[in-house]
Amino acid sequence: MRLKDWDKNLKIRLSGEFLVNVTFWMFFPFLAIYFTDSFGKTAAGLLLIFSQFFSVAANLLGGYYADKFGRKKMMVYSAVGQGAAFLVFAFASSPWLESPVLGFISFTVVSIFGSFYWPASQAMVADVVHEKDRSSVFAIFYTSINIAVVIGPILGGIFYADHRFELLFCAGILNIALGLVLKRWIEETAPPFKRENSSAEGKTSWIWIIGNQFKDYNVIVRDKTFLLFIIAGILVGQTFMQLDLLFPVYVKETVATQPLFSLGNYTFTIKGEQAFGLLIAENGFLVALLTIVITKWMSAYRERNVFMTSSIVYAASILMFGRTDWIWGLIFAMMIFTFGELMTAGIQQSFISELAPESMRGQYFAAASLRFTIGRMLAPLSIPMTDWFGYNWTYLILCLLAIISALVYFVMFKRFEKEKAVQ
Structure with missing residues (x-):
């Protein structure tokens, strides 16, 4: 599907979200280092777990509201909410105040609004794009994010240390601007909402909604194929989510000053945060360059084999990371890691939309x-865990989780193929 044939909503979102993502990635990769330096490893890890607990609740609300109130409204409110939280985060890292606690609270609020935005934005794509074209559209959005991942960390490596306040302030302004653009120029795409329980009409408490959502998700949980998909994703996610958690801390602590390349009498050296910025930029560059190519390549294979192989590739790459502090070894490990990421980048959302009834x-x-x-x-x-067991054992545990996810994918696709054969 050519870009000029896209729905207007998607064209506007592609450009607006790209600008927001560039600014976001100028500081986001360095936040794990910031919180670890501020609170210590154990406290930072536990606080980050605590912050993500609220994102789970926001997801329960976000999907329901995206169906009930519409994709547009949820995306507008979420973008503006993220912008306001970034402005508070900027104030907490400003010349007038240095408060890691307020910064952490603001980061938590940003994560919550991000969890509201995501299901509405993904559902909008499924609303306006035919099933046969969804993989390519999702892949282009994924590519735009990763172009931002190339540009953002490079600029962040230059400006983050001395200009964190300015970067966070820009992120806040751009998110608010995105919300206003979405409100003004995009159209609603959600189908009519069907309330399952008419007796609940007058109840609006968010606590009641979350409780009711747990009941609603029982319908989804009873879809055993979909449940296995979620479980496998959680397991393999323990590897690729280390990109902005364990990796920056590991690289900062283990990568000593070393030559990256030499040209004549000139040697370019690299260490710590610089090395991590390079690895993040490599990941973003490869994703931006190869997402569409690899998505088309993977479409020639059975989905089962693609998902399982991706998990095995993640397992291999995570072992490589834990076995070297040589910058070129880390660059190679990141290349393998990125290949595992790209294998499923374009087909995950298509698989979800294939499973989901239109009204849900x-x-x-x-x-x-x-x-x-x-x-x-x-x-x-x-x-x-790196304090409790050391880096080697931590990486080994992550590798085993990725291998287990491959086995779960195998069971899931066996069920899925039987269900399709019955239909």
Whole structure:
């Protein structure tokens, strides 16, 4: 599907979200280092787990609201909410105040609004794009994010240390601007909302909604194929979520000053945060360059084999990371890691939309995003684990979780293939 044939909503979102993502990635990769330096490894890991607990609750609300109130309204409110939280975070890192605690609270609020935004944004794509074109559209959005991942950390490496306040302030302004643009120029795409329980019409308490959502998700949980998909995603997520958790801390602590390359009498050396910025930029560059190519390549294979192989590739890459502090070894490990990421980048959302009934797409996408919110709630455990077990054992545990996820995917696709054969 060519870009010029896209729905207007998607064109506006692609450009607006790209600008926001560039600013976000100028400081986000360095936050694990910031919180670890501020609170210590154990406290930082536990605080990050605590913050992600609220994101799980936001996902339960977000999918329901995306179906009930519409994709547009949820995206507008979420973008503005994120912008306001970034402005508070900026104030907490400003010349007038230095408060890691207020910064952490602001980061938690940003995560909550991000969990509101995601299911609505994904459901909107499924609303306006035919099933045969969804993989390519999702892949282009994924590519735009990763172009931002190339540009952002490079600029962040230059400006973050001395200009954290300015970067956070810009992120706040751009998110608010995105919300206003979405409010003014995009159209609603959600199908009519069907309330299952008419007796609950007058109840609006968010606590009641979360409780009711647990009941609603029982319908989804009874979809055993989908439940296995979520479980496998949580397990393998413990590897790829270390990109902005364990990896920056590991690289800062273990990568000593060393030559990256030499040209004549000139030697370019690298260490710590610089090395991590390079690895993040490498990941973003490879994703931006290869997402569409690898998505098309993977579409020629059975989904089962793609998901399982991706988990095995993640397992291999995570072992490589834990066995070297040589910058070129880390660059190679990141290349393998990125390949595992790209194998499923374009087909995950298509698989979800294939499973989801049209009237429950928002809830299915929200439930699917629990792979990331629950996964991210658990992933910060890796930081204190390095104090408890050391880096080698921590990386080995992450490798085993990725291998187990491959086995869960195998069972899931066996069920899925039987269900399709019956239909």
